[in-house]
Amino acid sequence: MLTIKTIDDININERLYQLNLGPQHPSTHGVLHFLLTLDGEVVVKAEMLIGYTHRGHEKMAENRIYEQFYPNTARMDYLSGMIFNTGYCETVEKLCGIEVPKRAQYVRVITSELNRVASHLLGIMDFVMGIGAYTPFLYGWDDREQILDLLETISGSRLTYNYSRFGGVRVDVDQAFCDGARRFVDRLRGRFKLYKDLITDNIIFIKRTIGVGVISKDVALDYGVTGPTLRGSGVKYDVRKNEPYSSYQDFKFEIPTKEEGDCMARYLVRMAEMEQSLNIIEQALDNLPEGPVRADVPRFITPPAGDCYHSFESARGAVGYYIVSDGTRIPYRIKVRAPSFSNLFVMNKILPGHFVADLVAIFGSIDVTVPEIDR
Amino acid sequence: MNMTQLPIIKDVYGFLGPDLMACVTGLLLILMFVPLNSAFLVWVERKVAGHIQLRPGPMEVGPHGILQSLIDAVKLMCKEMITPDLADKYLFWIAPCTVVIPAIVCFVVIPFSPIMQVRELNVGILLIFAFSSISGLSILMGGWASNNKYSLIGAVRAVAQSIAYEIPLLLSTMSVIIMSNSLKMSEIVAAQSPVWNFVWQPVAAIIFIICTTAETNRAPFDLVEAESELVSGFHTEYTGMRDALFFMAEYTAMFIGSSMAVVLFFGGWYGPFFSGIFWFVLKAYLLVFVTVWIRWTFPRLRFDQLMNFAWKVLIPISLLNLLVTAIVIKVL
Amino acid sequence: MLTEGQKKLLEELKNSLAKSVSEAKISESDYARTGYHLEFKSSQTGSRRVAKEMKRKQFNLETVTAVDFIDSFEIVYLYFNYYQDNIRVIVRIRVPKNEPPFTISAVYPEAIWLEREVYDFFGIRFKEHPDLRRILNPDDAVYFPLLKNFGKTKITDEIDDMIC
Numbered sequence: 058m059l060t061i062k063t064i065d066d067i068n069i070n071e072r073l074y075q076l077n078l079g080p081q082h083p084s085t086h087g088v089l090h091f092l093l094t095l096d097g098e099v100v101v102k103a104e105m106l107i108g109y110t111h112r113g114h115e116k117m118a119e120n121r122i123y124e125q126f127y128p129n130t131a132r133m134d135y136l137s138g139m140i141f142n143t144g145y146c147e148t149v150e151k152l153c154g155i156e157v158p159k160r161a162q163y164v165r166v167i168t169s170e171l172n173r174v175a176s177h178l179l180g181i182m183d184f185v186m187g188i189g190a191y192t193p194f195l196y197g198w199d200d201r202e203q204i205l206d207l208l209e210t211i212s213g214s215r216l217t218y219n220y221s222r223f224g225g226v227r228v229d230v231d232q233a234f235c236d237g238a239r240r241f242v243d244r245l246r247g248r249f250k251l252y253k254d255l256i257t258d259n260i261i262f263i264k265r266t267i268g269v270g271v272i273s274k275d276v277a278l279d280y281g282v283t284g285p286t287l288r289g290s291g292v293k294y295d296v297r298k299n300e301p302y303s304s305y306q307d308f309k310f311e312i313p314t315k316e317e318g319d320c321m322a323r324y325l326v327r328m329a330e331m332e333q334s335l336n337i338i339e340q341a342l343d344n345l346p347e348g349p350v351r352a353d354v355p356r357f358i359t360p361p362a363g364d365c366y367h368s369f370e371s372a373r374g375a376v377g378y379y380i381v382s383d384g385t386r387i388p389y390r391i392k393v394r395a396p397s398f399s400n401l402f403v404m405n406k407i408l409p410g411h412f413v414a415d416l417v418a419i420f421g422s423i424d425v426t427v428p429e430i431d432r
Numbered sequence: 433m434n435m436t437q438l439p440i441i442k443d444v445y446g447f448l449g450p451d452l453m454a455c456v457t458g459l460l461l462i463l464m465f466v467p468l469n470s471a472f473l474v475w476v477e478r479k480v481a482g483h484i485q486l487r488p489g490p491m492e493v494g495p496h497g498i499l500q501s502l503i504d505a506v507k508l509m510c511k512e513m514i515t516p517d518l519a520d521k522y523l524f525w526i527a528p529c530t531v532v533i534p535a536i537v538c539f540v541v542i543p544f545s546p547i548m549q550v551r552e553l554n555v556g557i558l559l560i561f562a563f564s565s566i567s568g569l570s571i572l573m574g575g576w577a578s579n580n581k582y583s584l585i586g587a588v589r590a591v592a593q594s595i596a597y598e599i600p601l602l603l604s605t606m607s608v609i610i611m612s613n614s615l616k617m618s619e620i621v622a623a624q625s626p627v628w629n630f631v632w633q634p635v636a637a638i639i640f641i642i643c644t645t646a647e648t649n650r651a652p653f654d655l656v657e658a659e660s661e662l663v664s665g666f667h668t669e670y671t672g673m674r675d676a677l678f679f680m681a682e683y684t685a686m687f688i689g690s691s692m693a694v695v696l697f698f699g700g701w702y703g704p705f706f707s708g709i710f711w712f713v714l715k716a717y718l719l720v721f722v723t724v725w726i727r728w729t730f731p732r733l734r735f736d737q738l739m740n741f742a743w744k745v746l747i748p749i750s751l752l753n754l755l756v757t758a759i760v761i762k763v764l
Numbered sequence: 765m766l767t768e769g770q771k772k773l774l775e776e777l778k779n780s781l782a783k784s785v786s787e788a789k790i791s792e793s794d795y796a797r798t799g800y801h802l803e804f805k806s807s808q809t810g811s812r813r814v815a816k817e818m819k820r821k822q823f824n825l826e827t828v829t830a831v832d833f834i835d836s837f838e839i840v841y842l843y844f845n846y847y848q849d850n851i852r853v854i855v856r857i858r859v860p861k862n863e864p865p866f867t868i869s870a871v872y873p874e875a876i877w878l879e880r881e882v883y884d885f886f887g888i889r890f891k892e893h894p895d896l897r898r899i900l901n902p903d904d905a906v907y908f909p910l911l912k913n914f915g916k917t918k919i920t921d922e923i924d925d926m927i928c
Contacts, residue, residue: 076581084660098585098735108900115885116909151799187660189651189732195485261652261731278824278846281874294846366799366842366854368826379840381831390910394827394842402877413585414661414734431900 072096076413080109084187084417087427089401091416100416103408105401111431118391123149123223123358126391131217133393134429136179137372139172139208139218146221147302148367148378152360153223161225161350162304167238167341168208168220169303170334174245175204176372177285177327177334184324184421185256188265193255200245207237223358225351235342242335249332257328266320270407270419273318280406281399284374285330286423289323291316296370303369307344308337320422327424359386373397373424393432397425458550462539466532470683471501476717477683477724484728511672519669520577527574528670528677534563535684542691543617545701545708556617557605560692561598564647567681568594571656574678575666586665589735590656594647596742601643603750604636607757608696621700628699635753637697639746641719644689646742648682651727655735690719769849770801777802777821777853784817785810793854800842800852807858808865811839814855815868818843823853825868828878830886832912836860837888841868859888867893885910 078091085091088109094102114129130145131138143165150157157165182197205215211234212220212227220227256262272282277290287294295312297305313329315322362384368377374396381390400423408416475490475498482489490497515524541556543549553559568591575587609615611632612623623629630637646653657665667678694700694715701708703715733741766774778790781804788806795801804814815825826842841855859865867890869875879890880899887908889896898905907914 074581083663108898108902111900113909116915119910119912120915148799151797154797185731189654189658189660190730191481192485192728195487199486255729259731261733264737265731265734279873281825281872292846299846299850364798366852368799368844368852375826377827377842379827379829379842390831392827392829392840398877398881399874402874406873412734412736414655414658414732417660 073101078413078416080106084420085427086183089425089427089430093413093416095413098412098414100408100411100413103405103416105404107401107427107430109431110428112428114432115391115393118388120387122386123360123388126388127222128217128219131219132428133395133432134371134373134376134397134426135216136176136426137172138216139212139220140169140369140371141376142218143169143221143303144367144369144371144376145378146223147369148365148380149223149358149360151367152363152365152380152382153354153358155224155352155354155358157225157303158349158352159304159346160229160348161352163341163345164226164230164350165221165303166305166308167230167338167345168211168218168226170338170341171204171208171238171241172218173372174331174334174338175201175208177331178204180372180421180424181256181324181327184320184418184424185262187417187421188262190256190259190262193252196248196251196255200248203241203244207234207241210234210237222351224354225349229350235345238338238342242339245331245335249328252328257325263321265414265418266324266422267317269320269415270411270422271318272403272407276403276406277318280403282374282403283396284370284372284400285326286323286374286400286403288312288314288330289326290318294375296368296375300368302367305337308340310334310337320418323422323424357386359384368394371396373426373429374400395429395432397427397430401425401430454550458540462536462550466535466539466684467505467680469687470680471505473683473687473720474501474504474679476720477727480721480724481728484725505676508676509673513672513674514669516579516669518579520579523573523577524669527570527577528674530573531567531570531681532677532684534566535681535688537563538688541617542688543621543695543700544712546618548709549618552616552618555615557609557615557620557692560688561602561605564685564688565594565598567685570681571666574670578666578669580669582662582664582668583666586656586658586662586668589658590649590666593649593653593655593738593742596739597643597646597653597746600639600742600746600750601647603747603754604633604639604643605696607633607636607750607754610754610758610761617695617700621695621702624699625702628697628702630697630699633697633753633757635749636757637693639750639753640693640696641722642746644693645723645726646738648685648689648723650682650686650723652730652732653738654727654732655738658732660732686720686723687716690716690723693719766795766801767849770851773821773845773849773851774802777851780817780821781814784813795852800854802851802853804853804855805858806856808860808863809857811841811855811857811865812868812871814841815871818853819871821845822847823851825872825874825878826852828868828875828882830882830888830910832886832910834912837886839865839882839888864888864890866891869893884908887911 073094073096076093076095078093079085080088080090090106092104092106093100114133117129118126130141134141178197178201182194186194209215211230212218272290274290274292277287291314293312293314298312310333313326315326360382362382364381366377366379368375376396377394379392380388383389479489490500493499493503515521538560540550541553541559571590572587575583608629612620614620649656667675670678694712698715701712703711781790785806788804788810791803793800793803823843823845826844829840831838837859839857839859843853845851857865867879869879876895879893880896882888883896884899884901885908
């Protein structure tokens with residue numbers, strides 16, 4: 058006999074289906090694989106499958122001397138390569154007790170902050186593109202291009218920088234670079250109005266982001282979320298303020314925070330952070346001390362046996378290098394704490410109950426780089 | 433040669449007479465106009481998008497890249513048409529064929545000028561609405577037959593969306609129809625000779641434009657395609673010319689929607705100095721430009737927001753507008 | 765260079781950690797050189813008790829990792845206090861290769877993935893872990909890449925030959 062099922066009779070499991078979002082998908086930039094269990098268009102369960110771009114940087118580190126690991130660092134997070142590169146050098150300097158000249162520290166700050174602005178520009182615009190507005194992406198790209206051109210003049214590369222050295226930086230900055238940086242600061246300050254009109258005040262953007270993907274303070278702390286994502290949830294934590302490195306204590310800047318913890322809050326925190334970064338760049342350019350840019354260090358360094366942990370703020374959160382040295386020229390173990398790794402894991406917790414369209418928005422607002430997760 | 437001089441032909445086809453001529457020439461013109469128009473619109477879209485986004489757009493083929501879309505069409509024709517293994521072969525094949533039907537049929541009743549109309553029907557408006565619903569069907573067929581979850585989601589969205597947005601679309605059209613008292617396209621235009629309907633019916637006009645944007649699946653209502661969520665929605669699995677047919681249908685639907693808006697609200701072929709066709713096409717392309725402009729400025733709505741917007745905002749407002757129109761006409 | 769608050773918190777931490785894990789060795793270390801204030805060393809046991817204690821003191825887990833010392837593993841947990849005093853605590857648990865420690869993922873959900881990563885690279889099967897699978901390496905891999913006996917590890921002289 059044929060029995061007619063009503064909606065309530067249907068077992069919930071029969072209504073669910075699985076969707077593979079990625080690894081090749083327009084909005085999982087990089088190769089990230091979401092295995093979603095959906096009820097209609099609502100996510101019931103989400104699992105992130107990672108590792109598609111695993112290159113084994115940590116194993117590579119154990120097979121080469123400290124100097125040979127320079128180029129690997131920027132390839133982990135290709136969007137804030139300068140910060141990763143500088144952070145690695147600072148870790149080894151800490152391990153060996155090398156004192157870095159003041160000018161080199163300031164140059165590092167300037168380049169790192171420029172890199173942070175570039176990364177935030179890309180992150181925000183990618184987020185907006187995930188929501189469906191394609192035009193702001195290219196406006197942001199235009200601004201970002203200026204930074205890449207600037208950094209290219211001193212480091213020779215546009216994305217995977219290899220600029221910092223143990224005890225300083227590779228080459229000194231010249232007047233043209235400083236002028237260019239100042240011009241860029243002025244230019245970007247003028248563009249914030251445009252971004253506000255085009256994105257922040259857009260009614261559809263507001264509807265799509267407010268109250269979407271809320272990460273509460275407790276969840277954020279439990280899952281080890283850091284960076285703008287954590288600050289968007291109302292925790293005032295920034296490595297640059299909490300554990301100042303590389304002369305960050307010399308500069309006046311704020312840590313922007315928002316209490317809401319939704320996509321809009323994270324977006325606004327990033328926007329405000331760019332303004333703060335511009336302030337830091339301006340102060341560093343004003344007070345750039347004279348002197349050498351590299352301390353007198355041996356060509357190949359041999360750190361003493363022991364270990365060292367150094368934390369620094371990348372565009373995505375607190376990165377940590379943990380280096381164990383056995384007293385030879387080759388590191389015994391280098392562990393990289395990747396902020397995106399923890400930032401991504403929190404999506405496991407917050408995704409259920411959201412639409413697939415929200416997934417794209419949340420993913421964009423958390424702003425992870427996949428090669429950094431996979432290392 | 434005059435057709436009446438041939439007695440046999442006259443005997444057989446005489447009762448058709450000028451209708452046959454109009455039919456053949458009209459059909460030929462439409463078949464020429466539809467692909468060329470969509471090729472032109474693709475170029476316009478890319479060019480406008482380019483200039484909005486601080487880049488020149490296509491520049492290589494022809495002056496300012498004007499021949500780019502033709503070359504693209506040639507490329508698409510040369511491409512292999514892949515049918516996925518697990519797809520429903522017949523439906524997968526039929527869907528792109530049916531999607532061009534409304535694109536061609538709807539042109540039959542559009543009055544480009546007082547004399548340039550292939551066929552004057554008593555129920556012209558009705559014909560356009562009836563046939564444009566077919567595109568929803570073919571999107572559903574294409575999405576279902578692809579056997580791809582993204583396509584299926586896109587297809588289901590398309591159906592829900594077209595049902596929701598057809599209601600305010602028809603309601604806003606209704607307010608114009610009760611004003612001009614006719615379903616004939618030419619009479620509706622003729623009724624606007626001193627003052628455009630837009631002046632009397634601004635609310636209906638805006639609702640009409642919003643709804644045609646949604647019906648043609650254009651941003652910010654392009655949830656059917658929603659690149660960042662559904663890859664390409666219902667035509668994810670389509671390649672080559674089949675994909676191009678979907679594109680052609682979309683751009684033609686855009687043009688038809690704009691022409692409808694011109695007929696209903698913006699005075700059709702009326703305008704000073706130049707002939708009717710010039711004004712009609714100019715107005716239609718201006719409206720197309722507005723949709724393109726909107727697309728490249730706004731983000732995309734979420735699906736539940738889209739539905740809420742139709743059912744909770746547009747339908748009540750258009751109903752109210754219709755009621756007010758009816759009362760005012762009755763009282764005056 | 766420690767502030768008053770930091771000194772106070774360090775003392776409290778020392779006492780409470782010593783109370784909860786009596787067999788451990790706790791010592792202060794030079795922050796400027798090593799990047800952490802307090803070092804906690806223990807063999808085999810105590811990872812969960814320390815985690816609970818740290819959670820109670822509002823510390824956050826920064827990372828979990830392991831170091832392969834040929835004869836044994838050293839599991840390293842890094843805790844950091846974001847809130848007021850910026851104290852970083854390193855917890856080292858020495859475990860024999862055949863006796864893995866307990867998971868701390870019930871205390872810090874973040875550790876689910878971090879411990880999966882440690883398992884993936886070192887083959888340390890954390891006890892009572894809810895979801896211990898491969899994470900970065902292929903699911904069907906039979907190797908644990910960060911073990912010292914995996915692949916060829918170059919010695920310093922070879923690299924010297926290459927460079928000079």
